[in-house]
Amino acid sequence: MAELLNPVILSVLVLVALSLSRVNVVIALLLAAAVGGVAGGLSLEETFSVLIDGLGGQGETALSYILLGTLAVMVARSGLTRKLIRRVMPLLRGPRAVVLFAIAGLACFSQNLVPVHIAFIPILIPPLLAAFDRMKIDRRGVAVALTFGLKAPYLIVPLGFGLIFQGIIVDAMAENGMEISLGQIPLAMAIPVGAMGVGLAIAVLVTYRKDREYTNPQPLTDDAANPLGALDAGDADLKWRRGDYAVLIGLAVTLALQLVYGSLVMAALAGVVVIFVLGGERWTDGDPIVDRGVAMMGTIAFIMLVASGYASVLTETGAVEDLVASTSDWIGDSRLLTAVIMMLVGLVVTMGIGTSFGTVPVLAAFFVPLAAAVGFSPLATAALIGAAGAIGDAGAPASDSTLGPTSGLNADGQHHHIWDTCVPTFLHYNVLLFAGGVLAAMVL
Template sequence: MLDLLNPVILSVLTLVVLSLLRVNVVIALLIAAVVGGLTGGLSLEGTFDTMIEGLGGQGETALSYILLGTLAVMVARSGLTRKLIRRVMPLLRGPRAVVLFAIAGLACFSQNLVPVHIAFIPILIPPLLAAFDRMKIDRRGVAVALTFGLKAPYLIVPLGFGLIFQGIIVDSMEDHGMEISLGQIPLAMAFPVAAMAVGLSFAILVTYRKNREYEPGKPLAGTDGSPLELLDSQEELRWTRQDVAVLLGLAVTLVLQLVYGSLVMAALAGVVVIFLLRGERWTDGDPIVDRGVGMMGTIAFIMLVASGYATVLTETGSVDDLVSSAAGWIGDSQILAAVVMMAVGLLVTMGIGTSFGTVPVLAAIFVPLAAAVGFSPLATAALIGSAGALGDAGAPASDSTLGPTSGLNADGQHHHIWDTCVPTFLHYNVLIFAGGIVAALVL
């Protein structure tokens, strides 16, 4: 029988409840880690030691967030922000639904065509808040659109991050005795992605179609004015050396990210290029970095703590115990097997915080189990891929939610849990859950 007192279940429920009660995410993660560690057999001291040892697991991601924040501040300090606002605003005069679908489509390119993942959000989205506010767009709809673009492509398109994710599914299944080709994975993931598309459409056309007003006058991170003030400014926008230097810095960042696959290296190079080209003075480095840390530091620190939290859950062995207990409870029922596998995937992903890292954990038990109850390799891939992706959209410490929040909260008017995590969880994870089950039973 599924152990409802498993440390993973208790810890994840603690994290979710505290987050919904608006407890700071960092504090919620720390308390949830203590719950997971103590119920998993670790001492209090051992729990914190394990968590601290695991902080480095997301060190590169956290550092890249800080450097992206610094780069975003440089963009905001230049004239590029105003130029972008002036250029984009005439294009955003159509129906709000069209704008939100366009944002989702643009975000999709960040996973394959130009695989920069969330790097574009803190640079592109803050300037667009002016247009969103003028159109009275509900930013929760924008969060849902961005998260669709950050998740759906890697589930179904075998390019960029999708090639990595789908390759992990293939390798994990083959490691445990079930053969499947990479070309079959998109078909296996078609049902979950279609479910996500339904969730996106419902969010845009129904849930968040009404006007939502935001407080005017809130300064945009890195600038001294609110989005609407920047939009309404009559200042003549000429190209300056600073604008050109910042634009070249962004180009260098993009190219190096594509060539080397290191966002830290790429963002640092972009920042250095801007300084070398005198887009910013070296003596202004302190206030620029301070603003960058203020913009992205909290999110970077959340990623570090989330890494330590995942290490605690892994160290206790509770994740393996949860998967094993689920396997013993299923019997030979395909429907029950599909439901339990998806539920375990949701819990594990909410705890570990990464769909990419969840797949190998689930495959170890779920591949033999799927074979035992008669699932085909295609159905098994659909279950493992969907279960691995579950939770990523609504997890408080996932980059699929932290990324949208980093851009939409640039003026302090977007709550991470209630405006990003809850909307994305309701519109995606519930439907992915159903889509994965349907795929398993049909394929």
């Protein structure tokens, strides 16, 4: 019973309850942080002091999102979006399942082949809403498909973000006395990722296969006042102009600098400046462009800042360590029970913090000795740590794996972040990731 009163559990329960009640995510995070801090022994004043001090933990990520939003607006204002959609539109005339699987496949490239993470969503998805509405596609299915592409690749492919995530697992295990090579991580994560694939298939072929009509379907016309709007299917103006080349070069510079320097802020800023310098946009249009970029991605950026402060509060109380450590007192020698408890702890911690990358080192410090004590192999331990770190990310209100899809699908205000993104992704991925992590631990 004492474990149920752990500040992390109380805080996450408050966060989930408020989010499901359609309370704004920022307000829910602040209230949950207050509950976690006070329950963990901090005063209310100390809690918010720690939260404010911790806002900078995701400062680079938040700034990169704002710059990516600005870059996305530049792309949308150019003719590139029209050309891209003209190529994609014929592909959206087939079965809806094919469309959703194709979107999941395209999203996979954003983690490894072209590591831009969620940056492609505000560029590609809003103009496609008209086609989705015409096909009566349930946007919850699109959200599940996008989240699969944002998560599964980094769990199993050691390139791009996958190289970072899997490297964190290897380093965290080594620091706690268990060696495993980077090349073994994909094998360890094969079963959990396979479970995610099953979840994607269920969502596409069963759960969201029926028609869904929206109150205000997007028209198939080009709205000059909304550069992110849908495009007229009969518009044949596909000629390349100087501005299109400038934007294309800007995107190439962004990608190249990100790969070379690993800084999304530096890369996105350089891409924006290149577009201005080459005449893709006029300097005098900078204010409305940036305003649109902030409007598109500012909410996500601010949520990530508050989530960083929230994580700082949970860390300051020491409740995360207490929660993980207390589980070893009553698990005993049961490998199955150990695997189940480890996955449950990972779910609670990651749902609160909202990042699988940041959760892995915290979990590994306690999971590695516990796994070694009950006889888990390095492969099994890596599977548990990787799956437990990722399990809460899909359904977490403050995760970019859910905020990203919402940013594109809610361009017209008809897609709710919690009920249309977080709940569907949680049900289709986290339940099966839980089972996949436990299964992998028992057979590896």
